Amino acid sequence: MVQVVRDAAGAPIEARRLTKRYREVPAVDGVDVTVLPGEIYGFLGPNGAGKTTTMRMLLGLVRPDAGTIRLFGRDPKEDLLAALKGVAGIIEEPRLYSYLSGRANLRMLADFDRSGVDRAFVEEVLETVELRDRAGDRVREYSQGMRQRLGIAACLVRRPRLLMLDEPANGLDPAGIRYLRRLLRRLSADGITVFLSSHLLAEVQELCARVAIVAAGRIVYEGEIDELRARAGRRYRLTAAALERAASVCAAVPGISDVAIVDEHVTFAVDADEALLALTRGLAEADIAILALVPEQLTLERVFFELTEGPAERETVPA
Ligand SMILES: Nc1ncnc2c1ncn2[C@@H]1O[C@H](COP(=O)(O)OP(=O)(O)OP(=O)(O)O)[C@@H](O)[C@H]1O
Ligand SMILES: [Mg+2]
Structure with missing residues (x-):
């Protein structure tokens, strides 16, 4: 049965004039981001552009110096936990217990989250990220690509409506990147909104219809990728x-x-x-x-x- 959730009104992400300075230098300087329900949105920019800092602010890990954030209409400043409900993300590298198995990592997260996730769902998620046959191995024995996948699995056990991934393709080989694309498309088809950052346009252009391009903390383009292509x-x-x-x-x-x-x-x-x-x-x-x-x-x-x-x-x- 499909449940219509009334308070889901409001865009998954609506950030206005987000600003963060480190030692007077703006890392993020008046950034506006609007991410619509169900889309895969690309956040593009070169190294040091302010992508990670922006995502940290959106996930409540860093306090903005100025600007406003709404996640599904909720203000994290008013109630961080409520605003982050249904929001999961990976900043830079997934944080995992390397001495535990992939499965144990996920079960522990599911227990912590008290979101009523049962063990069968953990297995389902392991299947989704194609880690089931290695789920019993310790994470320290995983390859980088497997760790990335487990990181995404760790997000998925929380049954997110919004998934934020900071450069998820980093360190993946071409097959790994193809797999990631397929996975994100599938999650998007299941109704999960995806916000992902990258420093490579080629990486997001097949996946995202809309992008923002950030350079030196400022948005230099926001809109359809097709328009960008036409303009170029x-x-x-x-x-x-x-x-x-x-x-x-x-x-x-x-x-x-x-x-x-x-x-x-x-x-x-x-x-x-x-x-x-x-x-x-x-x-x-x-x-x-x-x-x-x-x-x-x-x-x-x-x-x-x-x-x-x-x-x-x-x-x-x-x-
Ligand atoms: N904790 C911090 N303290 C001081 N400066 C910081 C801090 N975090 C980020 N910065 C600075 O803010 C700017 C933006 O960094 P950020 O990590 O957001 O960029 P990015 O777009 O994610 O880059 P990359 O593609 O290399 O990951 C950089 O100049 C960086 O040095
Ligand atoms: Mg970064």
């Missing part, structure tokens, strides 16, 4: 035998702009497929072999570039 435009990377000459050919093609030589490639923006056709013709006429022509991945670096400096700042090849 379509870019390609060409590897060709004669790089300088290839760049000149590129620059002469109508519909191609912002041509630059980066490392051993020519990069450029394209406004339509016709321009690519004209480019391949132009290169053939100039007797230049195309070794590779691939769309450029949207990276956080490039987004920053577009958001802060704009294409004009790049070292460009004149048309």
Whole structure:
């Protein structure tokens, strides 16, 4: 039976003008974050941007110097325990008892939490994070990826409505990252709202429809990831035998702009497929072999570039 909970009204996270200073230096400087029910929200930023500090404030681990927080409409300043009901998270690394088994860690948490979690549910959670066959081993014998999964399991035994994960993909191999994505999608389909941080755009762009990008404690972008992609435009990377000459050919093609030589490639923006056709013709006429022509991945670096400096700042090849 589905229970309709009235007091669930209010967004899972609504933070306004959050600010935290360390020795007068703002680590987080007027950050606004709104996370809507059921979404997987990405919190992006480079090292030192203020992601962890923001998440610590949201989880009540650090007191903000200024700003307001509402979790499902509740103010942690008024009643921390009530506000954190149904909220679970991992900051940086999961905290686990390394001399106990994974199963014992979860059972202990379930007992502490007094949330009425039975042992069968602990087994279910172990199954969810695919740790059942290693659940009896001591955590110190786990790999980093297994520890991450146990950390998520430790959140799940609390039956959260909101899960906050600080760089959960750190230290995972490609298979581990794929697994994490699948798990988060499944949790989201089950109605759990997910807020996750990352310093890699590629890591969140398949998972999140909306993101905030934070740099030096400030939000530089908040919104749809698709809009971000559109704003950054379509870019390609060409590897060709004669790089300088290839760049000149590129620059002469109508519909191609912002041509630059980066490392051993020519990069450029394209406004339509016709321009690519004209480019391949132009290169053939100039007797230049195309070794590779691939769309450029949207990276956080490039987004920053577009958001802060704009294409004009790049070292460009004149048309
Ligand atoms: N306890 C603390 N005392 C002093 N300065 C701190 C403290 N915690 C964070 N900072 C500073 O606040 C800034 C933001 O740090 P934070 O850990 O929030 O960044 P981050 O975005 O999580 O970075 P990373 O990607 O490296 O994890 C940094 O300049 C950091 O040195
Ligand atoms: Mg951090």
